[in-house]
Amino acid sequence: MLRLNPRQRDVLIEKMPDVANLAAGRRFSVNSLTERPFSVALAVAGVAGWIACWTFTLVLAGRNDR
Numbered sequence: 001m002l003r004l005n006p007r008q009r010d011v012l013i014e015k016m017p018d019v020a021n022l023a024a025g026r027r028f029s030v031n032s033l034t035e036r037p038f039s040v041a042l043a044v045a046g047v048a049g050w051i052a053c054w055t056f057t058l059v060l061a062g063r064n065d066r
Helices: 006-035 040-062
Strands: none
Touching: 006 040
């Protein structure tokens, strides 16, 4: 298991939502900028990745072992 010091945890908690938003935004922009038809599977993957990043952030922020 990855062990983070309090500062590393704070930085990760601060930046992970940005990563989630970039991942979801990239997924939807790729769908809209290509000539391929809209892919529901890729859209669902983007939303799932966004939810996973936010869940990870909330779980990490809720830990009390500082």
